[in-house]
Amino acid sequence: MIPVALGQMRRRPAAFAGLACALFLAIATVTLFGSLLAADVTAPASARRAATGPGVAVIAGAFGEIAVLVAFFVVVNALGFALRQQHRELALLRTIAATPRQTRRLVRAQVVVTALLVALPGWVVGGAAARRFLAELRRLGLAAPGVRVPGTPVPMLVALAVTLAVGLAASAVAARRISRIAPSAALTASSTEHGRTGAPRLLAGIGALVGGGLLLRLAATRPAEEMDKAGQAALLAAVVLLVAVALLGPLAVRFLVAVLGMPVRALAPGAGWLAHANLRGYARRLSSAVVPVALLVGLSGTMLIMTETAEHAARATATSVTSATDVWLRQAEVALLTCFAAVSTVNTLVAVTAERRREFALLRLAGAHPWQLMRMLAVEAALATAVGVLLGAVVAGAASAAFSTASTGSVAPSVPMAASWYIVAGAAALTVLTVLGTGLRVVRGPAVELVSGDRD
Template sequence: MWSFARSAVRAYRASLVGSFLIVVSAAALLTANGVLMESGLRGDESLLVAAAASFAGTAVLVVELVVASTFASALRQRNAQFALLRAVGATPRQVRSMVTAEVVIVFALAAPLGAIPGLFAGQLLMPALVSGGIVPAGFDLVISPLPVLGALVLLFPTALLAGVLATRKITKVSPTEAVRGGSAESSGISPARRITAIVLLAAGIVIAGTPFVVSGTAGSAAGATSAFLLLSAAALAGPVIVGAIARRAARATRSSRNAAAMLALVNTRGFSRRLTAAIIPLALLLALGTVQTGANHTTVEATGVQLRAGLGSDLIITSPDGVTAEQAAAVASTPGIDAVVASSMVPAEVKLDLEDEFGDFSWEQTGLRAVAGSTSGLMDAKVTAGSLDDLTGPDTIAVSSDSVFSAGKNVGDTIELRFDEDTAVSRTIVAVYDRGLGFGDYILDESSLPAPNRPAAADQLFALGSADLSSLGLQTVSVDDYVQQTKKGAAGQQQFGAILLFVLIFFIATAAANTLVMLTSSRKPEFALLQRIGTTRAQMSAMILIESVFVMATALVIGTLAVIPALGGMAYSMLGVFSLGIDWPVYAALAGAVVLIATIGMVIPAVLGTRSRTRA
């Protein structure tokens, strides 16, 4: 069996080379993320662990889907070969064993080629990690075989399952039936697959409504997952959707004399499964990039909206070296200044769960907004319970609604803070507020901080009134300018996430292009038959171009429809308005990538295939 599998790999290397490249890329991607995760765990860097875990949640799902789709597409092209093996006496078990052996061979060659570079690829991200404050300067990544093993454990079963599913139809029928249906495709799907698609569709719609029930970032994060559920439903029901669209289009153009259009629509209707394998990765590319950048865009906008609505000051007073207590006192006594409150962000760690189940990993790094002076009239954090006026005791704190929601706490409950690894202090929640994006998740009085952790100078002063403070060596900016600076800083903090998103999108784009090239290249016998019955090269080129337009249009529609509920709910929850919440420049770039990949991946292989056949 192994010798037969090796021969099959050599004979069908053109169809398996795409799977080989995808496994290399997937192994590198998962291994690199595993290195970041292990390094964060071993180095007690909770922000790095959180960033790697957040990326892993999306990356694993995407990689599993892409690897399974690629192997299934490569093996589905060989249905005629599997049918012939059945006809000459091969049992279903032997066919499955051969496919399993081929998958093992591809993995044995491809996985090390991807995993070994992946061990060191994390070093390329160190500048972004340091500049984003995720790890300190000089932090070293841990290199061990564990990320490689983790990548293999995730990828190998997926590829095996894809191989089994791709050959299931051939192995379940009799040899005669296998030969007769070896090259045919049905747009129908099994009842189990249909029910699963309906369940995922319903779940996606319900979860998309979460932001309308749960406000803030918690509801928005839950709602964002609806895009992947809706896309999964489309993937399962893809043959039915593509087949139905093609049938209606064929009926609408039945009277047309355009042979290329009719050929394209008939091909699309007859090979809906093949096109679904090409459409879904393109839709995933568009959906993933749109929902992630849209979420980031909405978060940054919500930060600005909350800050602008919550600041009642007329001026923001700053200094390159911070505003000292003496300068703050001088500002407060300056004619024309009616009220002043000093504000600083202090790094700390918080543990909302008092049960120490995970040791140091129960603590999360955060920032505390320390204020000095009365916030009345200057800072409106939109308090929903308690009062910021109660931030007078040494053991009090105000917490955003997003933070208390995730921990299930409220006014009167306690949380733990620590400013170093040895000392932890308990704080009682005296107020809960909604504008956590604008003012941070935690607010306390500066005087309640331990003496070593009190800022020597405030980051800024919020002031009512107007005065020339240049004689004090201070700078003043308007609230609008301060909000814009804060939004720019919030966008800059997302640099690391943007890099990881680009890597994942590039992986999906590579997989989508590979699938399209592989599917189009496998149609050489079809092109040869069309030429023999009189179809011209111009007609075939037009046919492929129309098919590529169908693919790109369907991918754009599915990808866009999958993200609209998620981003719409997120915009309503965080901004309070009904909006699509799409970052349009990014969406346009992703849509352009879909068009480019569909055109190049289908038209160029088709032109080369028909040219070589003509010359022969």
Template sequence: MSNGLARASIRFRPTAFAGAFVALLFASVVVAASALFLQSGVTLSAQPVRYADAAVVVAADDQVRRGEGDWETTLPLAQRPLVDAALADRLADVPGVAAVVPDVSATVTAGTATWSAAGWSRTALEPGATTVADAGPRTGQVVLAPAAAAAAVVGVGDRLELRTPGGTRSVTVAALRDAAGGPDVWVADADAAAVAGHPGRVDAFALRATEGTSAAQLRGAVRQALAGVPGPPTGLVVVTGDERGEVETAGFGASKETLTAIGGSLGGVLLTVALFVVVSTTSLAVEQRSRELALLRAIGATPRQLRRTVATEAALVAFLAAPLGLVPGLFLARWLLGEMTARGYLLPGLELSTGPVALLVTVLVVAGAAVAAGLLAARRPARIRPAEALREASLAGSRLGPARWVLGLTALAGSVPLAIVSATVPGELGMGLAATVVLTLLLAIGLLGPVVAGAVSRLARPVLDRFGAPGRLAAANGRTNARRLGSAITPLVMAVAFAGTMFLLQGSVDRATADQREAAVVADTVVSAGPAGLPVDLPAQVAALPGVGAAVGVLPASVATPALGELMPHTASGLTGDPALLSRALDVGVRDGDLAALRPGGDGTVALDVLLADALDARVGEPVELITPDGATIRPTVVARYDRGLGVAAALLPAETLRPHLTTPVLSELLVRHDGPVQPADLAALGTVTGPAAQVAGPGPDGAPASALTSDSWLDVVFAAGLAGFAAIAAANTLVMITLARRREVGLLGMVGATRRQVLRTARLEALVVAGAAIGLGSLIAWGTLLPSVHGATGAGPYVPPALAAGVLGGVVVLALVCTGVPTRVVLHGARAGAVGTRE
């Protein structure tokens, strides 16, 4: 419609659209940040550096695939699995192959220094090289980068103790060699795989092509030659071009997945919340102009014209607001990427992809949301007959249309089965569903807002009546203007519910994790590995020390199980040593079965956390299907079920069973139990064996080891804070909009003799009703969601950190008071007597 109404009304009274503008601006910020993450994940590629001169790279696929066609599900692995070193001979026979370079990387420590290590054949991949460099190290020798040698204060001919995933080795420095981009230390090719902890297997093969053979031709030839050759469980990939960089960069697939998942799922939740906020803000703005819209209807605007006018207004505001949100969105995404990288969620050096597609999509999505919100908001004033509209306009009624009733009750009813499902699904999936339950309940409250507000004002009335005239006035305002009260309460409920659910869920999980961990560790000393980890054979050496009764090494890993058609990863640990001695270092709270039976051999054995066992319907003595970290399927027999899975791991297996499935089989910690009290000499002896890079924590005053567990919930806390913050901004925005629109009412109060103090008191009481209702309803939603989810995740009841709860509640009260009080003062200041009869 080109009657110019939309443009005229925005230009004439921009303040009426300020609320919608603010809502859309913040929506644009969060949508832009999500879109940028998604785009970065989708377009993430790694330039090959090491493999830049290799025509083709052969490696294991880092995705587990199960099922076929539409039912195929994939799970990205944390680390790319290994390939058999013997494959080199077969590759060398492929026509067009000039050279096969097996590549092995490892992280080792020498003293306190952490070094990157590689096999000597890596030199064949250096720029300009056609074959391996001369004068390579022989077995037992290493070649050092000059910087590393200087730091370790060693020279050619010196001996050096190297702690590697494959154990501690005494090596001789054969030469110093400077190579740009090279590792700190080269080991002999014969030693490389063993040093990396996986003898007989390598990370990848880089192939050089003979002259006249293109990379694509070679890739085809290699694929043909490898068809039918037994490979790793996930299969082999033969890649050229930029995909070589993906193979080269350890953790590439996981980072890509993280970026995409955060952009997608966070973006989805944020978009829902943003839509919700924009719809409620736009509805409020439309309601505040209902007289104007009724007049338009009376002089001949059709309902369709009215809807289009409101939608056009919304689109115009969106096209102003959305681009402004892009820059802050960019900064938000940058900040989050930086923090996540610093905390190890992402590969170092990842760049945010700032291409225009994500930004364009953001503007279109926000504008689309605004138009949808406008169409929805205009439904009521457009449908209503003009006579009713003129009558009703001065007093926003509390009657709900049948559509809102039906949708609201449907949302309310739908949240019940969702809550039940979220309670029965363990772990992260259950917690993800909890967020959906919250959203569904909020939707119900939003739709039934006026009804909810009516109930709230009935409840608040007896209390308000004690506060004299302002109290009665506040009660009457709530009663007769339930729609407005509903609009004020809903976003604040959202803020409380988000903050409550997410923080308390995380708080409960953290607390349960810490409690279980404390109860599970019965060792008196804990050795924590540095970044390079500890070799798997270390516990045997420690156990041989005098005075050590038991030493259990923890090999961190993960196993995946099928759940709801997806592959769900769970934490798993490999345990070293004699299972009969396990209970001296670790008490996982065995429910049934016996941990002493956790031995390798045959199809293997596994102990499962009760919650995981229940979800898998696994019983002691029966086999269970698990997917190992390299994508292989194993069917170990369940030997025990235990309670303290959060504090230890959801699945426990013998270290020998997991080791061949890990790319970097190193221990994260070592639990040591001494016979008798721990002497300083015991700790010193332990330190000598484990090396200076590891931290030895002896018993504290209570006899338990003084090791602190660091929580991994940073990302969840940031998301919860982000969601709650967004909801709080929406709430503040709505309260200010509502209060500023009451100019006429406040002016009228002044004319009939209400003092400034009385008006402010009324506003304060109304704000407290809003805050109280939001806290009550928000807590109800949070608690209802929390209870099943926490039970699903921890097997225990929820824990509410008192300081956090006080902070959230206090924040809500302050927000309501400030966002009502300040605009009331503005209204009082500007519009005392003259207000009546001005703006409607």
């Protein structure tokens, strides 16, 4: 299967660009925080005692547990789209007697090859980021001058092993549908979308909602002196709730599009009607585009609101105002999570738009002008942004309310309005520009060749 996997990757490198980027981020992230843990473990005991604050290991663990979860969320999402973009080829392999086991081996081979290709740059970036991060911790007094990132390759090897394990587990889930259906139905299934949300996915989504609710309760019931624990529980709750959004997305999207689509159809009768019909008819595809936007808004919004609430609590209790060290740590975590969410948003939107090449070609053959398609895409992007921002804001509001209850005793957190609007504007700009930029490339070319499949 290795030669077939390499052939697929050489033929359609763009289909694996998002997966490569996601695996690169995962390897770099695990290398970064693994190197920080190794630095703390190998440091002399006197050096660890000389530092103030929680210590390098605690900071690395607090950052790492959330960042690694988000990075792996991005990997699973990117792998799903890599398979969707080659669904037609995998379906053809099934029709010419490829067994389900061979199909799964092909997908696993693609994951392994992609991970090995990005391992070296991931190690380099992760190691450089670890040294830079540790230098900032030393400057802030959170790490002793004698703490250094060791030269051992163990963190890099662990990063590769963990990323491969997660990638292979994700491949087993992602390849399940195409490998289990009958060969005669595989090719037809590659061009259709299921309208119903399966029972396992529905149960998993409900379980994630329950888990997120329990984490919110845990965060809200922490005493004020355990603000850091409340913050970590609230942030983890936001991640779990966003997983629930990903699992239950098609159900929520149908309702929100039905509500938001009515004014859009009134304002733009032509492009608005077509965009609304597309979004309602392909709720799962829209859900795939909405979830990264919700991830971007939900995580960055949660961190910003929690930071503002913590500063307000410190001023209200007349204790030491939040130090520059605390602010820097929270800003670093916001930047890291925003980077992951932005990469996931771009990868997903590019993949979702690019896979509609034949759909756009059919519309052109039916008489649609490319600029009409671009207007339709603009309306779709605006609706996807609105739905994603709304879902992300709900998650951020729930998580920050739980944190505010623990830190201030009030369910209403302190919201930095200017920064919040920047998040919304950034998410909207990223979504619209990515969709339109990909759309400009996708709608070009001879429509007849694109419909017949002679050109990708």
